[in-house]
Amino acid sequence: MGLSVTAATAALEAFLARSAAAQCARIAHATPLTGGTLHENWRLAVDFDGGTLPGRQELVLRADRPVCLAGCLSRREEFEVMKAVWSAGVSVPEPLWVAGARGPLGREFFVMRWLAGTAAPEEVIARAADAAAGERLARQLGTELALIQRLRPGDDRLPFLAPAVPDRAQALIAATRAYLDACPTPHPVIEWGLRWLELNKPRPAGAVLVHGDFRTGNYLADGGELVAILDWELAAWGHPLEDLGWFCMRFWRLDAVDHAAGGIARREPLLAGYAAAGGSPVDREALHYWEVMANVRWAAISIQQAERHLSGTDKSLELCLIGRRTAEIELESLQLIAADTARRSCHA
Amino acid sequence: MRDAPDADNLLGTARDSLLANILPVVAPAQRREILMIANAIAIARRSLAAGEAPLLAELAALRALYPQPGGGETRSLATDAELAALNARLVRDIRRGAFDAPGCVRSTVEALLREAVVHKLRENRPKLLGAETH
Numbered sequence: 001m002g003l004s005v006t007a008a009t010a011a012l013e014a015f016l017a018r019s020a021a022a023q024c025a026r027i028a029h030a031t032p033l034t035g036g037t038l039h040e041n042w043r044l045a046v047d048f049d050g051g052t053l054p055g056r057q058e059l060v061l062r063a064d065r066p067v068c069l070a071g072c073l074s075r076r077e078e079f080e081v082m083k084a085v086w087s088a089g090v091s092v093p094e095p096l097w098v099a100g101a102r103g104p105l106g107r108e109f110f111v112m113r114w115l116a117g118t119a120a121p122e123e124v125i126a127r128a129a130d131a132a133a134g135e136r137l138a139r140q141l142g143t144e145l146a147l148i149q150r151l152r153p154g155d156d157r158l159p160f161l162a163p164a165v166p167d168r169a170q171a172l173i174a175a176t177r178a179y180l181d182a183c184p185t186p187h188p189v190i191e192w193g194l195r196w197l198e199l200n201k202p203r204p205a206g207a208v209l210v211h212g213d214f215r216t217g218n219y220l221a222d223g224g225e226l227v228a229i230l231d232w233e234l235a236a237w238g239h240p241l242e243d244l245g246w247f248c249m250r251f252w253r254l255d256a257v258d259h260a261a262g263g264i265a266r267r268e269p270l271l272a273g274y275a276a277a278g279g280s281p282v283d284r285e286a287l288h289y290w291e292v293m294a295n296v297r298w299a300a301i302s303i304q305q306a307e308r309h310l311s312g313t314d315k316s317l318e319l320c321l322i323g324r325r326t327a328e329i330e331l332e333s334l335q336l337i338a339a340d341t342a343r344r345s346c347h348a
Numbered sequence: 349m350r351d352a353p354d355a356d357n358l359l360g361t362a363r364d365s366l367l368a369n370i371l372p373v374v375a376p377a378q379r380r381e382i383l384m385i386a387n388a389i390a391i392a393r394r395s396l397a398a399g400e401a402p403l404l405a406e407l408a409a410l411r412a413l414y415p416q417p418g419g420g421e422t423r424s425l426a427t428d429a430e431l432a433a434l435n436a437r438l439v440r441d442i443r444r445g446a447f448d449a450p451g452c453v454r455s456t457v458e459a460l461l462r463e464a465v466v467h468k469l470r471e472n473r474p475k476l477l478g479a480e481t482h
Contacts, residue, residue, distance in 0.1 A: 034377065177443070186435040189461050191442040199448065317384050324391055327468035328476055334462055345450075 005030050005042050005061065011104030012061075013046075016111070019097035022051030033060070039075075039233070040065055043114055060093065063109035065314075072233045075108035076100065077160050081235045082112070084157045085209070090147045091228045117222035119230060121263065124221050125256050128264035133224035138265035140226040141219065142273025145243055148229075149279065151209035153237050164207035164237035172293065173197050176300045183303065189330040190303075193296035196337045202286040210238035215252045216262035240280050244270070245290025250332045251298060251325075288340060295333040302326045356393055363389040394471040402467035403431060409460045410434040 005012065009027055016025035026047045033041040042061040048054050064075055073081065075098065082095040093112040101107050118124060128134030153164040165171045173194050180187055211218075212234025220227040247270065253263035261270040271282050306323025308314040353361070363386050371382050407427050414434055438457070441447065447454045469477050 180439075185432060186439040188435055188438045188442060189465055191439045192458075192461055195442050195445065195448070317381070317388060321384055321387060321391075324472045327465050327472050331462075331465045331469060331476070334458070334465065338458070341450075 005063075005105065008104050008106075015099055015104045016046055016097075017048070017051070019111070020048050020051040020053045022048040022054070024049045028056070039063065044111075058114035059096070060112050060114045061109055062112065063105060064107050073160070073235060075110050078233045078235070079110040080157060080160070081209075081232045082110075084151060084155065085148055085229075085232070088147055088150050090144055091226060092232070093228050093230070115220055115222075115227050117220035117227040119217060119220050121217045121252065121254060124216055124219075125254055125259075125263040127221070127224045128259070129256070130224070131265075134259065134265040135269040137221060137224060137226055138261045138269040139273035139276075141214075141247070141262070142270040142275075142279070143277040144226070144229055145211075145214065146274050146277035146279035148211060148243070149208035149240055153207050155209075158209075161235070161237055167201075167204045168207065168237075168239040168242070169197065169201045169204070169289075169293065172297060176297055179300055179304065183307075187300070187303065189334065190296055190299050193292060193299070193330075193333045193337065196340075197289070197293055197296060200289060200340070202283065202289050205240050205280070207237040208240050210236055210242045212236055212238070212243075212246075214243035214247050215249070216247075216264060217252065239290065241282065241287055241290040242293070244274065244282070245287060245292075246294040248287070248291050249294045249298060251295075251329055288336065292333060292336045292340075295329050295336065299326050299329040299333060302329060355396060359389050359393045359396075363393075391472055394474070398467075398471055400427070402464075402470070403427060405467065406460075406464050407431050407434070409463060410438065413438070413456060413460065 009030075013025045013027055016027075017023065026049075027044055028047055029043070029045040031043045033043050040063050042063075044059045044061055046057050046059055048057060062075065062078075079095050079098040082092050086092050086095060093115050096111045096113065098110040099105065099108065103109070124137075128137055151158070153161075176190070176194060180190060211229065211232065213231055214229070218231045219229050247262050248260045248267060250257060250260075253259055256263040259265055260267045267287075271279075274282065302322050303326055305319045306326075309316050309319035309323070366382060366389075367386055371379065371386075374382055404427065407430065410431070411434070414437060442457075447457045466477065
């Protein structure tokens with residue numbers, strides 16, 4: 001089901017002109033962008049006559065698909081998160097305008113600046129095979145995380161985010177169990193991981209803003225340099241190590257398994273960039289815990305993705321194949337847990 | 349009897365044709381989709397080839413963990429329901445902490461889980477098993 005961007009050109013042009021206080025706006029090109037199973041992204045080349053952005057502008061329009069996963073922010077909320085992190089100095093495409101479901105497309109969307117670069121993991125990871133380039137990129141990403149985490153609960157620009165909880169790890173464990181309980185089939189390996197997570201929780205920490213899907217594939221790089229962090233629909237108040245652990249998940253590394261930081265570098269430059277920009281000190285055992293958390297949650301999410309296909313709401317070969325990758329995520333979680341058990345018994 | 353070729357041969361030939369004849373001529377934007385289709389066929393072939401064996405192995409391991417009075421005979425797949433029931437019991441026990449204490453039972457359960465995952469990976473992504481199978 002396509003978004004009617006091309007069918008709604010006139011209404012969209014009127015919206016763009018009004019938003020930019022221009023006399024008129026003309027869409028010269030509209031190209032669908034690939035990537036993302038939850039949203040539709042269009043690259044627009046727009047000619048503005050006068051207003052705040054006169055001349056040719058390269059923009060991205062991001063709209064909901066008809067189906068959205070529970071737990072996702074709406075486009076309007078995602079837009080507000082991007083505005084807040086933009087003003088905190090985080091590298092994101094500048095968010096420009098947002099429209100509601102009664103707007104020109106009949107569903108929520110927002111418009112941001114288009115930026116050059118690639119988010120394709122294969123390309124980003126291939127470029128980072130040059131160790132110096134990969135380490136620089138990882139350092140930049142660590143810096144970005146520290147900037148994101150300057151946003152704290154109580155920020156009155158983000159009232160729609162679910163309130164921070166005192167024990168984020170336990171809340172995530174409970175949410176994953178609730179999901180598994182609603183699943184038609186039992187998943188003992190994921191339960192094994194959840195039990196370990198429950199028994200090995202590090203001390204809770206003060207909540208910070210987390211991106212929620214901080215990984216290779218969700219940032220734009222150009223010539224090996226970081227350009228922008230993308231896809232903010234899973235932002236939430238969470239634990240400071242949550243995004244770091246998610247970033248280090250083996251799944252994102254493709255074949256660069258020794259480059260724990262998203263397939264681009266070792267963990268150290270990521271953590272160094274994070275610390276240098278004011279991130280709280282990272283306890284390596286606690287980071288290991290959040291890496292286990294990432295794998296266990298991702299295994300449950302992969303089942304959920306396959307379920308979207310199986311239920312018929314969103315039939316997709318890609319979702320089928322994600323479902324069949326559950327086993328490799330489960331194996332990684334078992335190995336991380338076994339490594340921890342072995343380490344503890346050595347120290348006992 | 350069915351006409352030849354069998355399902356495995358059909359799927360394999362279809363996949364080879366897709367990769368040899370279609371992949372080189374599609375637009376770059378469609379390459380990923382073609383590779384996903386080829387991957388799906390490969391997984392389906394390996395699942396068909398494995399048949400019930402991995403499920404029966406999993407069932408045997410679960411029955412060893414939860415012995416049934418008078419049970420233990422491995423039949424064909426009336427096992428689906430039993431497998432689901434035993435895994436549901438395993439899930440409840442894991443969650444209530446029945447295997448928290450280090451020792452023989454915990455190790456048995458850990459090995460059982462690992463073996464089940466390895467069986468799935470043999471079908472889904474065997475290349476990951478290079479150094480893992482033992």
